Amino acid sequence: MLDFVQNNIFISLLIINYVIAIGTAFFIILNNRNPITTVSYILSLIVLPFVGLLIYFFFGQEYRKDKMFKRRKVFNNKKVKEWEKKLLVGEQKLDQYEDRFLDNQVNIVKLLQNNQKKPLTFGNDVGILLNGEKKFESLFKDIEQAKDYIHLEYYIFNSDKVGLQLIDILCKKAQEGIHIRVIYDYVGSALSGKQEKRMQSAGIEIFPFMPVWFPNLTRKLNYRDHRKIVIIDGTLGYVGGINVSDDYVNPCKKGYWRDTHLRIKGNAIKSLQSHFLLNWNFVSNQEIEITDSFFPKMENCGEIAVQIAASGPDSNWPHIMEAIFTAINSADKSIHITTPYFIPNDQILTALKTASRRGVEVKLLLPKKGDSWAAKYATNSYILDVLESDIEVYHYCKGMIHAKTMVIDGEFSSVGTSNMDYRSFEINFEINALIYNKEFSQKMIAIFNDDIEDCEQINIDEWKERGLVKRLKESFCRLWAPLL
Known part of the structure; x- marks a missing residue:
């Protein structure tokens, strides 16, 4: 046995790798995490000997409930x-504000007040x-x-x-x-x-x-x-x-x-x-x-009402993602999103597509080049999916667009640090300002429209014609989307 190991070092290491990988895979499955994340890590363990273990070792362990x-x-x-x-606004008072200016956005206020005790502030x-x-x-x-x-x-x-x-x-x-x-x-x-x-x-x-x-x-x-x-x-x-x-x-x-x-x-x-x-x-x-x-x-x-939403692995729920999800589902007329990385989870992707199909005008503004090739290709892998739901997608051509903004119905806006991706929703510590004000939101739409002047709109027929190599890169990077 010792002679075999000495004469076949690589094979021996490979066997050890897969023994550890199988044990790790069972551990990942038992954690009952997001199925997409689970599959991504298990796939990396299978197709990337040694490297897959390092990826999970450095990035895959779950510490949302960790004592630190x-x-x-x-x-x-x-x-x-x-x-x-x-600073908290009572339920009765919220009803009064709903009639005045909150409309459907009152549910966002209630969500953050109930989950995070984060008040809607005035003045x-x-x-x-x-x-x-x-x-x-x-x-x-x-x-x-x-x-x-x-x-x-x-x-x-x-x-x-x-x-x-x-x-x-x-x-x-x-x-x-x-x-x-x-x-x-x-x-x-x-x-x-x-x-x-x-x-x-x-x-x-x-x-x-x-x-x-x-x-x-x-x-x-x-x-x-x-x-x-x-x-x-x-x-x-x-x-x-x-x-x-x-x-x-x-x-x-x-x-x-x-x-x-x-x-x-x-x-x-x-x-x-x-x-x-x-x-x-x-x-x-x-x-x-x-x-x-x-x-x-x-x-x-x-005169502007503002609520602060924050999230991180120390919280019980992904507060910012839930606020964005609630805002998208509250939209009646329009959704304008600018983000440098569009790698949405299933909840956000479904919310955007169904909003568009029920008649809401949805526009996404993304960088054409980006500052990360892996994130760029992962983002591109979602574009055809949203185009098929009649969502308008614009590539910013002037340079890198790094703004993280969303405007709903020209009345509610979010500006902050959170991208539209797994890392911001689940892993990093993020913070956004939620603005409940029509005049402010109209300014944000004007800025969005100014940025569109430096964009090219993606045509679905032309997008379908992009080369096989690009599509392979996109599909490959999408597999690792939860890791990016």
Whole structure:
């Protein structure tokens, strides 16, 4: 036996691989996960010897109920819960708002209030910032005006030109006595140790989100903090698709980068704040004292109703996906979606197709090239399916479109960090602002129509004629859609 192993090392390793793979496959099946995800992982174990095991080892393990997420304690803090309760709108009051402006969207409000205790907030002013150059111009000015504290949370925080500009301002404000807390994702960011130490020396508290070190690599590599949040003095905040990187400021080395971010002033910042504090306690292992300064009383800043939806593997349900699903099913007239990655689960795909077939105008705006070849081909594999349900699909040709937006009936909008894909719905920590306002939503449709000017509409007959090689690439990448 020993001689056989020594003389047939590869075959022996292959046998060991498949023995482990069979055991792993049984474990995956017993977990009763999404059938598509289950099949994808089992297929990778069968057709990719050794590599399939690595894929599952690094990306496939389920930690939604893992104890490392149960350590998150901010929601157990009575003070935070008190503030959330004060902001909640009662059922009777919701009925009044339904008659005034919520219409079918009242179900979205109820869903998030029941699942996540996230209130519908009033008295907000919401500004739309197109592309990084506008976002950072506005953000830097607001940071300069900070009086008490600044909270930042980013998936990508790089030590490049725009990153150094932000660090310069933050260090200056810290030296003025402003309390600054920063969370950056360890995998997504390229923040140098030198700049991190510089911020710490200036008095800035900064922590990485789930650093990836052996032997904890498998537990942490897959679940990333994809949020982009800034909170200034508890009254002003930013949320959307734009990270801290030169790639988001035009002109950039990747060509033209089209993105959307929001500047919010008003009571919705209290919900953004609670999510930041939740993550802060998690990454810092601190029990931060919740004071009134985190949730200050404000006069009405505007007339817009906003609800914050957040999700991640620490939650019992995929809140953002469920909110999007509910919004699509509530549509009577139109659905406008812009997303860089369209790899929907069965629920969202079915909701969109049935909406179109019952007479709702559905338009999808996607990048033509994208910044990931695998995601691009996986996205393309869904296009014929939606075209056959009379959904209009547009390819953005000017550059990369990275905005993550949705508008329903010209009355309800979603802008945030969540893509239309498995990773955003199930794996990453995401956050979206849901805007219940007709005037704001009409602005979002106008922006959508402006973007269409830089698009080509996909013709179903021409799409069917694309080459066999492309179709094979699409089908292959679609198999791994839950992993992308």
